[in-house]
Amino acid sequence: MGLARSALGMLSDRQDQGEAPGPHAAFIDMERRHFLSYVTGGLCGLASRSELGVGEVHAKTQCVADKRQHLKVCTVSLNRPMQRVVVRPGKGSSAACWLASLHMIFKYHGYDVAPARISTEAYGGQVPTMPWREPERVSRTWTADRGRQFVARVELLSVRAADAAEELAEDQPLIVGVEGRPAVLTAMSYTGDRLGSMTIVQALVCDPWPGKHPRVVTSPQWVEVRFITRVSLRKLSGKS
Numbered sequence: 001m002g003l004a005r006s007a008l009g010m011l012s013d014r015q016d017q018g019e020a021p022g023p024h025a026a027f028i029d030m031e032r033r034h035f036l037s038y039v040t041g042g043l044c045g046l047a048s049r050s051e052l053g054v055g056e057v058h059a060k061t062q063c064v065a066d067k068r069q070h071l072k073v074c075t076v077s078l079n080r081p082m083q084r085v086v087v088r089p090g091k092g093s094s095a096a097c098w099l100a101s102l103h104m105i106f107k108y109h110g111y112d113v114a115p116a117r118i119s120t121e122a123y124g125g126q127v128p129t130m131p132w133r134e135p136e137r138v139s140r141t142w143t144a145d146r147g148r149q150f151v152a153r154v155e156l157l158s159v160r161a162a163d164a165a166e167e168l169a170e171d172q173p174l175i176v177g178v179e180g181r182p183a184v185l186t187a188m189s190y191t192g193d194r195l196g197s198m199t200i201v202q203a204l205v206c207d208p209w210p211g212k213h214p215r216v217v218t219s220p221q222w223v224e225v226r227f228i229t230r231v232s233l234r235k236l237s238g239k240s
Contacts, residue, residue: 043081044206045186077187095127100208111144149236177226183207
């Protein structure tokens with residue numbers, strides 16, 4: 001695990017902490033009349049690819065050789081950090097983490113849509129307990145807070161680490177179900193290759209749940225991932 005530490009685990013020590021928490025905003029769960037709030041919570045992902053000490057700074061996948069164990073460890077990540085938001089624990093927390101994850105991915109691509117708006121416009125304010133099972137509710141045309149329009153397509157994917165790594169290599173963040181709650185996958189390290197002989201070492205997620213940040217998902221924890229969702233965005237034709 002020493003090489004994995006140098007490839008990905010070191011992020012916990014060198015992670016950019018981001019800006020201080022900002023104003024509160026509300027998640028509204030009208031079904032339970034329960035309010036959850038979120039605050040900005042720093043940055044997720046690799047603050048600087050050069051910190052890995054391998055490959056080119058702008059490479060999407062970087063690998064190092066462990067001569068002692070005779071294997072290669074590769075790290076793949078998003079191209080830039082993601083702004084994290086944090087929910088307040090309470091009833092409906094899984095739904096709140098789903099809304100937060102959607103909000104973070106929208107914003108990563110340059111479209112700011114408040115979680116409360118996602119709740120209202122996609123779910124009528126009544127977010128299901130497991131909203132990732134109804135991806136069609138979010139697959140629609142959206143208008144960002146500054147008036148920019150885009151189309152979102154949300155799809156459930158097979159839970160395969162190799163497929164997740166391929167998506168990250170294309171700068172595509174994914175929502176994964178870790179310990180029963182949604183979080184955004186931003187980086188992962190693995191041995192072997194993505195053609196069938198891949199073994200995940202650990203992954204890095206942007207977790208809306210309060211706690212240690214950044215959050216590392218170990219190989220045994222990855223086995224417990226229950227779903228992976230891709231959120232693809234496309235600028236609406238003819239709109240700026």
